[in-house]
Amino acid sequence: MDQLNSYADNRLINGCIYCGGPEETRDHVPSRVFLDPPFPENLPVVWACGDCNGGFSLDEEYVACLIEAVVAGSADPARIRRAGVASILSRSPALRARLDAARTVEDGQTRFGIEPDRVRNVLLKLARGHAAYELSQPCRHEPTTVCWWPLGLMADEERDSFESGHIIQTLGEVGSRALQRVLVTQLVLRAPDGQTATVGLLVSDWVDVQDYRYRYQAIDDGGEVRVKIVIGEYLASEITWSGMAG
Numbered sequence: 001m002d003q004l005n006s007y008a009d010n011r012l013i014n015g016c017i018y019c020g021g022p023e024e025t026r027d028h029v030p031s032r033v034f035l036d037p038p039f040p041e042n043l044p045v046v047w048a049c050g051d052c053n054g055g056f057s058l059d060e061e062y063v064a065c066l067i068e069a070v071v072a073g074s075a076d077p078a079r080i081r082r083a084g085v086a087s088i089l090s091r092s093p094a095l096r097a098r099l100d101a102a103r104t105v106e107d108g109q110t111r112f113g114i115e116p117d118r119v120r121n122v123l124l125k126l127a128r129g130h131a132a133y134e135l136s137q138p139c140r141h142e143p144t145t146v147c148w149w150p151l152g153l154m155a156d157e158e159r160d161s162f163e164s165g166h167i168i169q170t171l172g173e174v175g176s177r178a179l180q181r182v183l184v185t186q187l188v189l190r191a192p193d194g195q196t197a198t199v200g201l202l203v204s205d206w207v208d209v210q211d212y213r214y215r216y217q218a219i220d221d222g223g224e225v226r227v228k229i230v231i232g233e234y235l236a237s238e239i240t241w242s243g244m245a246g
C-alpha cells in the first residue's frame with residue numbers, strides 16, 4: 001500500500017484513537033488477523049493505549065474465524081482455507097467449540113448464529129481506525145449507525161451504490177489522507193442546445209488493503225463520517241457518525 005503522509009491538523013486525534021487514553025502503542029488498521037502473509041507493507045497505523053491495542057484481539061479472532069467458518073460451512077481447521085485462521089482454531093479449542101455450537105444444518109443449509117455484540121465491537125474499532133487515519137476525524141463517541149450484512153445478499157442496485165466511488169460535495173479536512181487519494185475526473189455536460197460545460201468532480205474510491213481479504217472506503221461528507229468495510233469479500237458493513245464538525 002502507499003503510505004501517505006497526513007498534512008491535516010491532527011491535534012484533534014491526539015491520544016488513543018479508540019478511548020482518548022495515552023499514546024502507548026501503534027495499532028495496525030486493519031489488524032493482521034484479517035490479512036494473509038505476505039502482509040502488505042505500510043499498513044495504516046494509529047496510536048492506541050495498551051489496553052485498547054490488546055483489548056479487541058479476542059473479538060477480532062472471533063470475527064475472522066466466523067467468516068471463514070461460514071465460507072467453509074465448518075469450524076474444522078482442516079476445512080478452513082486461510083492458514084492463519086485454521087491455526088487460530090487449532091490452538092483455541094474454546095473458540096472452535098463456540099462456533100460449532102452456533103452451527104445448525106437445516107435442509108442441507110449450514111448456518112452459523114453470530115454474536116452481534118462482538119461483530120459490532122470489531123467493526124466499530126476498525127471504522128474508528130480508518131476515520132482517524134484517512135480523515136483525521138476522531139470518532140470516539142457512539143456512532144449513528146453500525147450495519148453489516150453478507151455482501152452476496154445485496155440486490156444489484158444496492159450493491160452498485162455500495163461499491164461506487166463517492167463523489168465529494170464538500171471537501172474534508174484539508175491535507176487528510178482521504179483527500180490525497182481523491183481522483184479528479186472531468187465530466188463534459190452537453191445541453192440540448194449543444195452547449196457544453198466541463199465540470200470537475202472529486203471521487204473518493206475504495207482502498208484495497210489486500211485482494212479478497214480487506215478493503216475500505218472512508219468518506220467525510222461535511223458533517224457526516226461514513227466508513228464502509230468489506231472483509232473476506234463476505235462481510236460488508238457501513239458505520240456512520242452524523243453531526244460531525246465539517
Ligand SMILES: [Zn+2]
Pocket residue numbers: 016017018019020021048049050051052053
Ligand atoms: Zn485506548
